[in-house]
Amino acid sequence: MTVPHRMTGVQLVSHGGPEALVVNPALRVPTPARGDVLVRVGAAAVNNTDINTRTGWYSKGDADAADASWSGHALQFPRIQGADVCGAVVAVGAGVPENRIGQRVLIEPCLRSADGEVLARPWYLGSECDGGFAEFVRVASVHAYAVDSALSDAALASFPCSYSTAENMLTRAAVEPGETVLVTGASGGVGSAAVQLARARGAAVVAVTSPAKAEALRGLGAGLTVGRDANLVETLGRDSVDVVLDLVAGAQWPQFLDILRPGGRYAVSGAIGGPLVELDVRTLYLKDLSFFGCTVLQPGVFGTLVRLIERGAIRPLVAETWPLTAIHEAQARFLKKDHIGKIVLSP
Numbered sequence: 001m002t003v004p005h006r007m008t009g010v011q012l013v014s015h016g017g018p019e020a021l022v023v024n025p026a027l028r029v030p031t032p033a034r035g036d037v038l039v040r041v042g043a044a045a046v047n048n049t050d051i052n053t054r055t056g057w058y059s060k061g062d063a064d065a066a067d068a069s070w071s072g073h074a075l076q077f078p079r080i081q082g083a084d085v086c087g088a089v090v091a092v093g094a095g096v097p098e099n100r101i102g103q104r105v106l107i108e109p110c111l112r113s114a115d116g117e118v119l120a121r122p123w124y125l126g127s128e129c130d131g132g133f134a135e136f137v138r139v140a141s142v143h144a145y146a147v148d149s150a151l152s153d154a155a156l157a158s159f160p161c162s163y164s165t166a167e168n169m170l171t172r173a174a175v176e177p178g179e180t181v182l183v184t185g186a187s188g189g190v191g192s193a194a195v196q197l198a199r200a201r202g203a204a205v206v207a208v209t210s211p212a213k214a215e216a217l218r219g220l221g222a223g224l225t226v227g228r229d230a231n232l233v234e235t236l237g238r239d240s241v242d243v244v245l246d247l248v249a250g251a252q253w254p255q256f257l258d259i260l261r262p263g264g265r266y267a268v269s270g271a272i273g274g275p276l277v278e279l280d281v282r283t284l285y286l287k288d289l290s291f292f293g294c295t296v297l298q299p300g301v302f303g304t305l306v307r308l309i310e311r312g313a314i315r316p317l318v319a320e321t322w323p324l325t326a327i328h329e330a331q332a333r334f335l336k337k338d339h340i341g342k343i344v345l346s347p
Contacts, residue, residue, distance in 0.1 A: 003038065003090055005029055008347065009134025010327050011078035015056040018328045022078075030130070030138035032093035034116045037100055037141045039107065042153030043321075044132035045084035045342040046334045047161050047189065048272065053081065053127055075127070082132030083109040083125045084342070086156035089144060096141045105144040106306060107132070109161045110297040113140040122296050132157075133324060135347045145306045155316035158342035159309060160302075162189035165294070166197050166245070168301045169267040172292040173243045177202030180240070182232075182259065185247035185272060186222065187213040187340045189317075194245050195220045196314045206241065208232075208248075216340050220317075233258050243267065253277035260289055267292040317341025 008025045032038045052058055053075065085107040089100045109131075111123040125131040125139065149156060175181055181198045185191040186207035198205045199221030207214075207222035214225040226235050232255040239261045246256060246266065250273020256266060257280075266289060283289070308314050319339035322330040324347045334343045 001040070001090055003029060003136070007135035008324065009080050010082075010324065012054055012075075012081055013078045015054065015075070017055075018331060020054055021327055021331075023325050023327070027080075027134060029136050032091050032096075032138055034094040035096060035113065035140055035142075036093040036116075036138050037089045037096060037105075037144045038091040039085065039087040039105060039137050039139065039144060040090045041082075041085055041087045041132050041135055041137055041347050043086050043157035043344050043346050044082040044324075045157045045161070045189075045344045046330055047083055048270065049083060049124070049161070050081045050126065051331065051335065079126070080130035080132075080134050080137075081126040082134070082137070082345075083127075083161045084157050084344075085109075085125070085132035085137060085160065086147075086153045087132075087137070090136070092141070100141065100144075103144075103146045104148075106147045106156060106160050106309075107137070107139055108143040108145060108297070108302040109164065110295075110302075111140065111143055113142055133327065133345065145302060147306055148310050151309075151316060154318055154321050154344045154346060156309070157344050158189070158316040158318050159193075159305065159314075162342065163193040163197065163314065164297055164302050164305050165190045165269050166194035167305050168297050169194065169245050169269055169292070169294045170197055170201060171298050171301055172294050173245070173265040173267040173290075175201050175203050175243055178204075179242040180204045180206065181243045181245060182206045182208065182236075182241045182256070183222075183245045183247075184208045184252075184256075185270065186217050186225075188247065188272075188337075189342050190247050190269065192217070192220055192317055192340060193314070195222050197308075198245070200308065200313050203243075206236065213340055228252075231255070246270070248273035249277050250274040254280065254283075257283045257287070257289065260287065262287045263289070265290045265292065267294050269294040318344055320344070321346055323347075
């Protein structure tokens with residue numbers, strides 16, 4: 001295809017509410033530098049990280065502080081967000097084979113290379129560099145994975161961020177067949193992915209969710225569902241699970257350690273229930289527990305995910321699709337949290 005000089009995209013112009021997102025129909029299409037590919041975006045999904053970055057939630061001070069981005073540095077405005085991208089390569093930079101043009105790709109959202117250099121600290125697509133809420137996105141070729149699948153762009157765009165986050169948690173916690181895994185926030189994008197991926201590893205899954213979503217999660221592979229307000233110790237018993245995959249934190253957090261078996265593992269990649277928790281350090285050391293904070297993807301995680309997609313071992317969960325220019329409505333719908341799976345934008 002002929003690559004245009006201008007494109008439509010959504011720019012985050014400041015920290016704040018939905019008004020900080022501005023649809024701009026006259027953005028310059030990025031030029032791929034050495035080692036880059038230019039991807040025409042077929043679809044890009046909405047994530048919690050988009051909201052958190054917009055509002056400055058990551059900051060431990062005020063929203064405009066120097067640590068208000070995913071990486072702990074000041075966010076540079078304007079910024080095109082969008083970490084979940086499926087599309088097709090339409091141009092390549094120097095050093096990239098021409099035969100990449102035309103490839104359908106999924107973009108790995110955790111970037112170790114950008115601007116022709118290996119990064120000292122990984123960037124996140126749509127945070128430290130422009131992402132997929134636009135018609136085109138530029139990314140290092142090594143992070144654009146060719147994918148062979150009959151699924152739609154919208155379906156494939158539901159995978160990268162949530163599923164790679166979930167697979168990374170499972171990898172860090174070294175989940176084995178036959179183990180019991182508790183997943184909090186199980187109806188969200190990462191949680192529902194974790195349910196599927198844990199089952200694909202042969203683990204038994206306990207999903208924490210609302211009663212209205214319990215049946216759907218059992219359909220994804222959860223052997224047992226428990227309510228968000230349940231007393232986990234009373235419901236499951238002390239020392240009853242091998243691994244906790246936590247996306248919520250909040251007031252229920254001390255119970256997660258109580259239900260872990262001695263030698264159990266706790267992996268966390270979210271805190272939508274509240275980031276400040278109460279830890280009795282004695283529980284940590286007397287039970288020989290291991291804690292894993294999971295943000296940067298382990299090498300090989302995204303490649304594993306792509307292979308699982310191509311084999312049909314996991315399935316996409318798309319709740320709704322919206323046009324890119326309706327991003328305000330799509331994020332409002334996302335924040336209601338009454339859906340299962342992903343809300344996807346199409347340019």
